[in-house]
Amino acid sequence: PRGRGGHGVSTRLFGEPVARREDGRLVTGQGRYLDDLGHDALAAAFVRSPHAHARIRDIDVSAALDADGLVAIYTYEDLPERVRDPLPLLIPHPALTHGRTAYPLARDVVRHVGEPVVMVVARDRYLAEDAAALIEVDYEQLKPVVGVEEAVQGAHLVHQDVPGNVGAHLVQEVPSPGGAGAEQEVDAAPHRLSFRLDIERSASMPLEGRGVYARWDADDGSLRVYSSTQTSTSVRMAVAAKLGLPLPKVEVIAPDVGGGFGVKIVHPWPEEVLVPWAAMLLGREVKWTEDRREHFVASAHERAQVQQVRVGFDDEGRVLGLSVTILHDHGAYTPYGIIVPIITATQLLGPYKIGAYRVEFSSIYTNTVQVTPYRGAGRPQAVFCMERTMDKIAAYLGRDRAQVRAANFIQPDEFPYDQGLLFQDGRPLIYDSGDYPESLRLLKELVGWDDFHEVKAEAARHGRRLGIGIGCYVEGTGVGPYEGGHVQVTSDGRVHVSTGLTSQGQGHETVFAQIAATELGVPLDRVSVVTGDTRRFGYAVGTFASRAAVLSGNAIALACRKVREKALRVAAEALEADPRDLEIEDGVVRVAGNPGAGVPLATVAVLSNPLRYAFDEEAVRATQFAGTADLSRPPVDDGDEPGLEGRDYYSPVRSTFASGMHAAVVETDPDTAEIRILRYAVVHDCGRMINPMIVEGQIHGGVAQGVGGALYERMVYDGHGQLLNASFMDFLMPYATEVPYIQTAHLETPSPLNPLGIKGAGEAGVIPVSAVIASAVEDAEGIPVDRMPISPSELHELRRTSRR
Numbered sequence: 001p002r003g004r005g006g007h008g009v010s011t012r013l014f015g016e017p018v019a020r021r022e023d024g025r026l027v028t029g030q031g032r033y034l035d036d037l038g039h040d041a042l043a044a045a046f047v048r049s050p051h052a053h054a055r056i057r058d059i060d061v062s063a064a065l066d067a068d069g070l071v072a073i074y075t076y077e078d079l080p081e082r083v084r085d086p087l088p089l090l091i092p093h094p095a096l097t098h099g100r101t102a103y104p105l106a107r108d109v110v111r112h113v114g115e116p117v118v119m120v121v122a123r124d125r126y127l128a129e130d131a132a133a134l135i136e137v138d139y140e141q142l143k144p145v146v147g148v149e150e151a152v153q154g155a156h157l158v159h160q161d162v163p164g165n166v167g168a169h170l171v172q173e174v175p176s177p178g179g180a181g182a183e184q185e186v187d188a189a190p191h192r193l194s195f196r197l198d199i200e201r202s203a204s205m206p207l208e209g210r211g212v213y214a215r216w217d218a219d220d221g222s223l224r225v226y227s228s229t230q231t232s233t234s235v236r237m238a239v240a241a242k243l244g245l246p247l248p249k250v251e252v253i254a255p256d257v258g259g260g261f262g263v264k265i266v267h268p269w270p271e272e273v274l275v276p277w278a279a280m281l282l283g284r285e286v287k288w289t290e291d292r293r294e295h296f297v298a299s300a301h302e303r304a305q306v307q308q309v310r311v312g313f314d315d316e317g318r319v320l321g322l323s324v325t326i327l328h329d330h331g332a333y334t335p336y337g338i339i340v341p342i343i344t345a346t347q348l349l350g351p352y353k354i355g356a357y358r359v360e361f362s363s364i365y366t367n368t369v370q371v372t373p374y375r376g377a378g379r380p381q382a383v384f385c386m387e388r389t390m391d392k393i394a395a396y397l398g399r400d401r402a403q404v405r406a407a408n409f410i411q412p413d414e415f416p417y418d419q420g421l422l423f424q425d426g427r428p429l430i431y432d433s434g435d436y437p438e439s440l441r442l443l444k445e446l447v448g449w450d451d452f453h454e455v456k457a458e459a460a461r462h463g464r465r466l467g468i469g470i471g472c473y474v475e476g477t478g479v480g481p482y483e484g485g486h487v488q489v490t491s492d493g494r495v496h497v498s499t500g501l502t503s504q505g506q507g508h509e510t511v512f513a514q515i516a517a518t519e520l521g522v523p524l525d526r527v528s529v530v531t532g533d534t535r536r537f538g539y540a541v542g543t544f545a546s547r548a549a550v551l552s553g554n555a556i557a558l559a560c561r562k563v564r565e566k567a568l569r570v571a572a573e574a575l576e577a578d579p580r581d582l583e584i585e586d587g588v589v590r591v592a593g594n595p596g597a598g599v600p601l602a603t604v605a606v607l608s609n610p611l612r613y614a615f616d617e618e619a620v621r622a623t624q625f626a627g628t629a630d631l632s633r634p635p636v637d638d639g640d641e642p643g644l645e646g647r648d649y650y651s652p653v654r655s656t657f658a659s660g661m662h663a664a665v666v667e668t669d670p671d672t673a674e675i676r677i678l679r680y681a682v683v684h685d686c687g688r689m690i691n692p693m694i695v696e697g698q699i700h701g702g703v704a705q706g707v708g709g710a711l712y713e714r715m716v717y718d719g720h721g722q723l724l725n726a727s728f729m730d731f732l733m734p735y736a737t738e739v740p741y742i743q744t745a746h747l748e749t750p751s752p753l754n755p756l757g758i759k760g761a762g763e764a765g766v767i768p769v770s771a772v773i774a775s776a777v778e779d780a781e782g783i784p785v786d787r788m789p790i791s792p793s794e795l796h797e798l799r800r801t802s803r804r
């Protein structure tokens with residue numbers, strides 16, 4: 001049973017598998033996505049670089065000037081100051097000595113295929129594309145740099161002023177308790193291994209691409225921007241700053257957003273600045289909707305890392321020293337600083353305590369699409385590294401792979417556990433809670449780990465190759481700095497919740513309503529939730545890093561508690577009772593244990609704002625309390641506010657660490673080398689769950705994405721920096737047919753760091769999948785699998801080369 005009660009939660013909606021309220025609307029085509037808006041708007045299209053690296057000699061727009069429906073053409077030279085400045089570098093870091101971001105339109109050099117060079121605005125998108133096709137850009141081609149290994153040789157430079165193409169270099173070292181460094185511990189260990197592990201480039205592929213639509217109101221001097229974004233408040237700040245508008249004159253609204261997975265957090269995207277700017281300049285509505293090819297070549301990618309490992313261990317498989325060197329392929333720009341490799345470096349140790357650790361990474365520029373966080377953000381690489389290491393240790397010692405992991409686990413009584421590492425913000429990385437041995441026990445039971453050798457042997461007797469794999473991870477979730485929530489009870493008894501972060505399919509409308517209904521004792525259908533609309537809530541950070549449940553969830557609960565406190569106070573006056581004796585149930589405040597005497601929250605809302613008295617239906621009901629509640633008094637007492645509403649913020653001291661373990665059974669075809677996943681099992685711990693069904697949905701989605709990353713999805717660049725598979729014809733994603741049934745078990749170790757005891761869940765599913773599949777294929781084949789993704793032809797090649 002899940003731990004209910006405690007943490008001040010009063011009814012049972014928190015923790016219940018309530019069906020997602022948004023789905024009816026979304027699956028019946030009633031969603032309002034970016035491209036459903038602004039039908040009469042002018043359309044923007046972009047001329048993008050066809051070269052990976054080139055100098056722009058000249059741009060000739062003359063042929064396009066007569067194009068049908070053309071409204072405007074803009075190059076870098078046409079942009080005013082601020083708009084033309086390089087886009088911001090969002091997360092600087094001292095190790096990022098050479099951070100570089102792009103200009104919104106290329107100034108003189110293009111550094112990847114797809115970089116925007118010219119913006120065209122026309123009556124509709126067809127005409128805009130036609131006009132764009134008439135623009136001639138004269139390029140002097142430069143030598144492109146593709147792949148980190150070529151890049152580090154430094155023969156050709158992505159940015160002329162970045163020697164060796166190295167944007168950042170960072171070393172973190174955690175010595176052993178005896179004070180020895182990792183290399184020293186490896187050298188002194190009874191056993192040693194060293195190997196290289198590669199993960200290829202992939203990217204998030206939301207069904208809806210990016211998009212922005214802007215309306216300028218010249219009379220009011222205000223701008224309304226709709227963006228398919230994960231961070232409407234930051235788009236607002238960026239647009240206001242770039243266009244020189246006061247913040248209150250810019251509103252940004254995220255309508256329904258068809259997925260993000262990280263790519264919609266880079267703020268602002270060039271298009272998010274240029275489209276509003278054009279709308280303001282032209283005094284017309286302007287819209288741009290990303291097409292799929294643009295998404296491939298002009299948004300962001302991730303994963304791409306080469307990792308070199310040295311590990312020393314004892315006879316039990318306990319890691320005494322671990323030294324990891326990472327080459328991180330950053331693509332052409334670093335809008336997000338070095339957040340991805342830092343996450344890899346600092347969360348690589350997973351659920352393990354090891355003797356000494358040294359990690360070193362270099363972040364390398366290449367003439368490819370920039371790298372920014374994609375669901376999991378550096379952790380799939382980290383887990384691939386650590387879990388492959390565990391498997392290699394087990395293979396070397398001839399020990400059970402689960403047993404080797406268990407020998408290294410941090411134990412439940414060792415929390416809070418400080419890994420001795422410093423995160424991006426320079427603060428120590430401390431795990432708050434978890435129960436890794438119990439997780440492993442549950443997983444082994446779920447997947448039949450201990451009996452698998454029999455299953456495998458039986459299959460082998462029929463000529464079938466089966467293998468089982470395992471992967472464990474931890475994930476720092478719920479990063480700050482803050483989120484807020486506003487809760488208002490109106491005199492119809494409805495509860496209106498708003499929070500500034502956005503939603504892209506995570507089910508926030510449901511879970512935040514569950515929290516409010518629970519905290520305020522009202523039925524779920526009385527609660528409505530608005531997210532991502534700066535008109536409703538202006539201060540927010542955004543939805544990424546699995547932070548909405550922890551941050552906004554707690555903020556909304558705290559705001560509800562303010563409302564509840566006031567409701568009890570006002571009702572107590574009306575009922576001539578002590579607030580401490582009151583409870584709220586089914587939307588009625590009453591004396592506990594006395595079902596008769598009660599005052600509906602709707603009435604309390606009227607009593608909280610007597611000025612509304614004369615206009616409201618609830619007023620009639622409120623009159624019965626006129627003798628006790630003084631309706632003639634000034635509505636606002638000192639320190640109080642009118643109305644039944646509250647706002648609060650939640651700001652965590654540090655991230656809370658979710659964790660989990662996955663296992664998979666795969667079958668590899670002896671002839672065709674096809675890899676099929678027969679079983680997939682997940683044990684997952686995200687602290688207290690608001691809605692276990694939504695958490696499971698998140699895990700399933702994550703695992704599906706992970707299966708894509710393990711077996712199908714990769715960005716294939718040729719030596720000229722051309723992306724060869726920039727369409728869904730060639731970039732394979734798993735369908736329902738490739739994603740196995742996923743067995744899930746939940747463990748709930750509450751986070752001691754926040755009032756609701758929550759940890760994040762939105763990324764976890766994807767994190768260990770490549771490691772797990774590699775582990776399983778290796779088990780089936782008896783050949784090391786050190787590079788992911790793996791296709792049948794690559795497995796075939798592995799078989800061939802390992803026979804030699």
Ligand code: MCN
Binds near residue numbers: 505507548763
């Ligand atoms: N949840 C819960 N109990 C918990 C933790 C989470 O019920 N203890 C619920 C939350 O309330 C929320 C969902 O699970 O409904 C995910 O919560 P959380 O972990 O807070 O993640 P966020 O809501 O911040 O979403 C971001 C996360 C990330 S980082 C990526 S990437 C991702 C993901 O969510 N992108 C998604 N899941 C996605 N799902 C969809 N459909 N589309 C995306 O683009």
